[in-house]
Amino acid sequence: MSASGSGVAAIYGRAEEAQNAPVKLQPVPAFELYKAAREEELCSYRSLCRVLCMHSGGKLTKQQRRILEDMREELCLPTERAEAELAAAREDVLVTSVAASGVLKRRQDFFDGVTDVPLDTLSYAESAKDDNNSLYVAQTKVARTEQIVGGVHGRHAAPSKMSIREIHKNLERIGREVAATSSKLLYCTSVVDQQAYRNVLQQKREQLQAMLREVEDAPPDMSGIASVMPSEHVY
Known part of the structure; x- marks a missing residue:
């Protein structure tokens, strides 16, 4: 794997080369590490905004607002960027659809619907696969025979x-x-x-x-x- 480029991919690439190289390579510049960490922070705040809006429908409770404020301070996010992330989450089609459907309030009616993926095989290029089963679990099961x-x-x-x-x-x-x-x-x-x-x-x-x-x-x-x-x- 080539170490060209920058960001998260470059860091993982250099780490892989360092493990396989017979000689010691140059360390990753601090700026590259900071940029990769910053991307992770922004992505985590964005995901948090989306999840909270899924639960609240965009009308955050006091506790949820405090969570976002604490994360904003912890991650050193500018107020304008944090508000923009929250506004984008409130207008996202997936977020609004989940909130309107109320599926998160009926968890007992669903199962994961994905195949198990071991943590040691997870990467940015691999995600859980749909197992092609229905998400809805019947409250009662009926004995039936089907033509095979x-x-x-x-x-x-x-x-x-x-x-x-x-x-x-x-x-x-x-x-x-x-x-x-x-x-x-x-x-x-x-x-x-x-x-x-x-x-x-x-x-x-x-x-x-x-x-x-x-x-x-x-x-x-x-x-x-x-x-x-x-x-x-x-x-």
């Missing part, structure tokens, strides 16, 4: 049959959850919570559609039907 497509030949595994007992049990459970969520949505005044309840109802709708497809693809097992239809035995 294997290879380019499109082979389909035969779906397993659901019993009438399982179908009725799942329908009753989903019905109770839909009724409870609908009641919460009816009396909810928060826009964020309303959207969350709508997402849950949409999820229940998709679960019902999946159950319908399973029944259509594999007729249910009729064994045990007497135990789930008491009306035939009650007079």
Whole structure:
């Protein structure tokens, strides 16, 4: 790696050359170190402004303002630059979208959605990769069977049959959850919570559609039907 250039890349390049070189190299100039450190300080303050605005929607609390003021003094940032960073964070599309969605207030509904990256392999050129999984974690899991497509030949595994007992049990459970969520949505005044309840109802709708497809693809097992239809035995 060449040590040409300046800034963070040059410092890492010289450090790598120093480790591999048979002779002692010239030290990195102090100005290069200071410039790299200054870049890190500015980036950290910018990230802090963005994160706090994600949590507050741009309306900082007293505690958050004190945090920024303390960091501004610690990092020796000019007032004009610090205010410009905060203003830019408040107008950033990602920051405003996260704040408006309220996802940080519903952490229990999400998981990381990225593959693990060991700390010793992290670099400016490498970041966590999306694992292509949904970020939303269902509140309840429904037993389901799906057709599995294997290879380019499109082979389909035969779906397993659901019993009438399982179908009725799942329908009753989903019905109770839909009724409870609908009641919460009816009396909810928060826009964020309303959207969350709508997402849950949409999820229940998709679960019902999946159950319908399973029944259509594999007729249910009729064994045990007497135990789930008491009306035939009650007079």
